[in-house]
Amino acid sequence: MRNYKNVIAAYSIMIFLIILVGIFQSWSIALTILNYCLISAVMTIGANIQWGYAGLINFGIMGYTALGGLAVVLVSVEPVKKAWQVGGLNILACIWIIVAIIFVVKFILNRFDKSKLRNYSVASVILGGIILLRVTAAPGIEAIESVDPAKTGFLGGMGLPVLFSWIVGALLAGSLAFVIGKIALGLRADYLAIATLLIAEIIVSIIKHEEWLARGVKNVIGLKRPAPYEINLQTSEWFINLVAKFNSSKLNLINSISDKQEALNQMVIDASSVYVKLCFTGLFLTVVIILLIVTQKALYSPWGRKMRAIRDNEEAASAMGKNIVKEHLLIFILGSAIVGLAGAMMVTNDGLFTPGSYRPMRYTFVIWVMVIVGGTGNNFGAILGGFVVWFLWVEAAPIALFLINLFTSHLPETNAVRVHLIESAPYFRFLVIGIGLLLIMRYRPQGIIPEKIIKQ
Amino acid sequence: MDFLNAIIVLFNFTVIPALAYGSQLALGAIFVTLIYAVLRFANFATGDMMSFGTMFAVILTYYFQSLGFGLGFLPTALLTIPFAILMMILYMLIIDKFVFSYYRVKKSPPVQFAMVSVGVMFVTQALIRIIIGPSDRRFLDGEKFIIKATEFKEMTGLAEGITLKSTQAITIIVTLIVVSIMFWFLNRTKTGTSMRAYSDNEDLALLSGIDPKRVVLITWVIAGILATIGGVLYGLDKSYRPFVYFNNMLPIFAAAIVGGIGNPFGAFLGGYVIAFAEIFVTYAYKRFISYLLPEHLEPDSLLQLLSTDYKFAVSFSILVIVLLIRPSGIFKGKVI
Numbered sequence: 001m002r003n004y005k006n007v008i009a010a011y012s013i014m015i016f017l018i019i020l021v022g023i024f025q026s027w028s029i030a031l032t033i034l035n036y037c038l039i040s041a042v043m044t045i046g047a048n049i050q051w052g053y054a055g056l057i058n059f060g061i062m063g064y065t066a067l068g069g070l071a072v073v074l075v076s077v078e079p080v081k082k083a084w085q086v087g088g089l090n091i092l093a094c095i096w097i098i099v100a101i102i103f104v105v106k107f108i109l110n111r112f113d114k115s116k117l118r119n120y121s122v123a124s125v126i127l128g129g130i131i132l133l134r135v136t137a138a139p140g141i142e143a144i145e146s147v148d149p150a151k152t153g154f155l156g157g158m159g160l161p162v163l164f165s166w167i168v169g170a171l172l173a174g175s176l177a178f179v180i181g182k183i184a185l186g187l188r189a190d191y192l193a194i195a196t197l198l199i200a201e202i203i204v205s206i207i208k209h210e211e212w213l214a215r216g217v218k219n220v221i222g223l224k225r226p227a228p229y230e231i232n233l234q235t236s237e238w239f240i241n242l243v244a245k246f247n248s249s250k251l252n253l254i255n256s257i258s259d260k261q262e263a264l265n266q267m268v269i270d271a272s273s274v275y276v277k278l279c280f281t282g283l284f285l286t287v288v289i290i291l292l293i294v295t296q297k298a299l300y301s302p303w304g305r306k307m308r309a310i311r312d313n314e315e316a317a318s319a320m321g322k323n324i325v326k327e328h329l330l331i332f333i334l335g336s337a338i339v340g341l342a343g344a345m346m347v348t349n350d351g352l353f354t355p356g357s358y359r360p361m362r363y364t365f366v367i368w369v370m371v372i373v374g375g376t377g378n379n380f381g382a383i384l385g386g387f388v389v390w391f392l393w394v395e396a397a398p399i400a401l402f403l404i405n406l407f408t409s410h411l412p413e414t415n416a417v418r419v420h421l422i423e424s425a426p427y428f429r430f431l432v433i434g435i436g437l438l439l440i441m442r443y444r445p446q447g448i449i450p451e452k453i454i455k456q
Numbered sequence: 457m458d459f460l461n462a463i464i465v466l467f468n469f470t471v472i473p474a475l476a477y478g479s480q481l482a483l484g485a486i487f488v489t490l491i492y493a494v495l496r497f498a499n500f501a502t503g504d505m506m507s508f509g510t511m512f513a514v515i516l517t518y519y520f521q522s523l524g525f526g527l528g529f530l531p532t533a534l535l536t537i538p539f540a541i542l543m544m545i546l547y548m549l550i551i552d553k554f555v556f557s558y559y560r561v562k563k564s565p566p567v568q569f570a571m572v573s574v575g576v577m578f579v580t581q582a583l584i585r586i587i588i589g590p591s592d593r594r595f596l597d598g599e600k601f602i603i604k605a606t607e608f609k610e611m612t613g614l615a616e617g618i619t620l621k622s623t624q625a626i627t628i629i630v631t632l633i634v635v636s637i638m639f640w641f642l643n644r645t646k647t648g649t650s651m652r653a654y655s656d657n658e659d660l661a662l663l664s665g666i667d668p669k670r671v672v673l674i675t676w677v678i679a680g681i682l683a684t685i686g687g688v689l690y691g692l693d694k695s696y697r698p699f700v701y702f703n704n705m706l707p708i709f710a711a712a713i714v715g716g717i718g719n720p721f722g723a724f725l726g727g728y729v730i731a732f733a734e735i736f737v738t739y740a741y742k743r744f745i746s747y748l749l750p751e752h753l754e755p756d757s758l759l760q761l762l763s764t765d766y767k768f769a770v771s772f773s774i775l776v777i778v779l780l781i782r783p784s785g786i787f788k789g790k791v792i
Contacts, residue, residue: 057567119781130761183780189567190498194709195779198772201706209765361581361702365500365574372571427585434578438555441572 007380007449014387021395028270031277033394038284039346040386044370045291045379046338052377052451053304054331055311057193060180062363063200064336066207066355067176068169068343073214073353075165076224077157083144084155087212090140091155094133101129144212154215162224166287166344173340174333176203181332185325197360208355220353227279233272240264243271280349287345288383291338295379307331308377366393369437375447384449392432400428457614462747464616468605474728474735476624476693479631482727483686484708485715486638487679489723492712493655494675495556497569501577502683503705507698508580509544509684510691511588513537517595529599533688534626540688545680551576552676560672577702584698593696596623623693634685635724638678642720647674655718707734707768710775716785725787730771738764 018037022030043061050056104125112118145153184195208216233239244251247267254260298304310317310324318324347353366389374385404425408418440447484506491499499505516536526532555576559569602625605617642648647670654661654671662668687701694700707730715726741759762770778785 057570134761183776187779187783189565190570191713191779191783193567193570194498194713195776198706198710198775202769202772205766205769209763365577368571368574369578421586424586424589427582427590430578430582430585434575434580434582437575437578438572441568441575442555442558445568 007384010384010448011380011387014384014391017391025398028273028277031274031281033391035277035280035284035349036346036394037387037390038281038288039342039349040367040370040390041288041383042284042291042342042345042386043339043367044374044382044386045288045295046335046342047367047371048335048374048376048379048382049295049338050331050335051371052382053299053307053311054328055189056185056328056332056335057189058196058332058335059193059360059364059368060196060200060203060336061339061367062358062360063196063203064173064176064339065343065346065363066200066204066358067173068166068340068345069347069353069355069358070207070214071169071172071340072162072165072223072344072347073220074157075160075168076162077220078159080147080152080154080156083147083152083212086147087140087142087144088155090136091144091212094137094140097129097133097136101125141210141212152215153218154212154220161226162348163226166341166348169344170337170341173343174337176340177333177336178329180336181329185328185332197364200364201360204355204358207358214353214355217356219355221351223347223351223353225276225351226283226348227276230269230272230276233275234268239272239275240268243268246271284345284349287341292379292383299379366433369433372437373440373447375449375451377451378447378449381447381449381451385447388448389433389436392436393429396429396432397426400432401425458747461614461616462744464614464618465744465747468616468618470732470735470739472618472620472624474731476627477735478728478731479627480686480690480693480727481704481708481711481731482724483631483634483682483689484704485711485723485727486635486720487682487686488708488712489715489717489720490675490679490682493718493720494651494671495560495569497566497573498709500570500573500705501580502708503702504577504580504584504698505544505548505679506683506687506690506704507584507696507701508547509540509680510687510696510701511584511698512540512543513684513688514593514595514691514696515588516540517597521597527598529622531596531598531623531626531692533595533692537685537688541681541684544684545677548676548680549673552672557672581698581702588698590698593691595696596692598622621693623689627689627693630685630689634682638682639720641678651675703768707771710771713775714778714785716787719785719787722785722787726785729786730774733774734767734770737761737770738767 018030018034021033043065046064047058047061050058105122108118108122108125144155147153180196180199184192184199187195207214210216211218214220244264247264251260251264254263306317306322307327309320310322310327314324370385370389371382372385373389374383375381401422404418404421408415408421411418444450484502487506488499488502491497491502513533513536516539517531517533520526520532520535525535527535555572556569559572599622601619602622603618603620605619608617608619609615642652650661650666651671651674653664654666654668658668661671690701690704708727711726711730712723713726714729715722715724717723738760745759
């Protein structure tokens, strides 16, 4: 039990901090932070599987997150029938062309021996294929994008329930990881980091600029939700009664009926937003707990021991007959699929898909800081890292603002230094995260909650 | 005549911009490659270090302008580069002393170095944004053009003109000077040779009496010079914006790896490979072709292989292809 003391202590402090935010700022903000903490936790579980279990550096987290988000749009949005009518055929033809290119390239690679001629023919097939694709797609894309461009201008999705898209997001990210893993996993650690980062950039730029797919930088708003809408809650009888019951002591203090009604209305509006966020919290918490149980089981299974053996000494594991390439690919797919799931969860939580917001800073490096700070190779640590770093990321600006005001309170309001510092308060989050990472790397390289090896 | 016009179109819209952009990438790529060869890690703070040096140049340019200093038709920023370099080197040495040296002594794996450099990236980015803010800044003054399209047309009587911005000319000339001095230093001087020896085989270099501290110090000095000059030239040519500099790290990495990481000459050429590929693939050839073909054959479409939105994606795809076919880069990497 003693082993778990620091875990419990660390999590209690974290929850206490979130409660403090609830008391001092507002419960709505506290729940927003909590929800994002949970989403970050899912991402860190994914990254931790890759880095902590197998020692693979994946700086492409941004790409999988974006793909998970794309899955939400493709699954849950109602299909735009008119767009399908005008340009659907071209897009379907393009998909067939892509499949054909892949098969032809595979055929050439398998059939002929390595030679200059083979390389040139593969290159010319790909180049010819791209030109053919552009010729086929161009009229279709133009037609699709001109269908009511202010509102749709894209193919739309399948109109299925949004929760289903979480699974699709994971599948999409996993299959992408299969392709990338095939290409890049043979590379040395730092090359792998750079290659995955750049491939993720390619994916995001495709999502950003192919407007027929998901409106690109024009964003998709008003996505479906697995939780009730605030407006519906505010008009439903049972919810108002519930709020009245909860706050009956406060309401009883108010004497006049009109005042009472007004106070109740305000409470209902506040409570509806909290209620919706609580619904999300419940969903996310379920996902995190399921993932935690599964990953913990996996970590202490024979499979987990095999992964650690591969991580710690590839040659020895290989000599023992473990197929390193296969295991690496498998774990790369698993981790990426979990990140894709997190991406889908995040877009569902936001209710909008904004491809322009996927930037390596926020979606790759911050996630990596979470894993390193929390504790590599330990799922509890990784989740805690997600909580701590996300909390700092959000709360660094208000805290910095408070401190700046405190230390410059003797200066006049218009003092140039003071004004400048107050303006740059939001950027202190980079400073906090960076210094935090450097300190952890230096003085506690195994993270807040280090990896534990249970001898079996 | 039409043929000449076509060539000039191509020259004006692809070759000149690609040469300038390639020079900026090349300087950054040599910086990455030097750090990789001597200190043995992939420096993820590259873009932000370049931005940090440029920030001083921007601030000093504004200061000099307010004092009324200037170089006449040349941009004032050129005058500020030496001071900016000094500040940059100072910052790098502080970072090295407090952050990197610890891991170097411990002989940490390169992955750990890379993560530490991510931490440095965060801190640098924060400092830049706190000091100068995230907004877009232009600090170019002096003469803007060397040759204007209209003047060129009048001079030659052709239908198409060549525009040569002064920043493009300055970029190319300064890059050539800096890079030749650097190669002379690396290949001809004793210090340069000792750096190469250290990069080649650390233990042997130590045995033959090379002082590792001195090698590291000189590497940071050269890195500071390259980073600041590369950053300032990019800022003069486009504009100074911290976020863009962070993004530029990616094509710079691509250039360094394509050229063969650890090989400065490879990185130098890699910069141009990436720049030319980006611009040639995303350029719309309609005007070029229309000069070459008879009138009735004129194409309707833009004749663009990929839209300019995919500029970055092109360089990354090249990188992926190079990693697949020849992971050591076009010019065999890993020695300077």
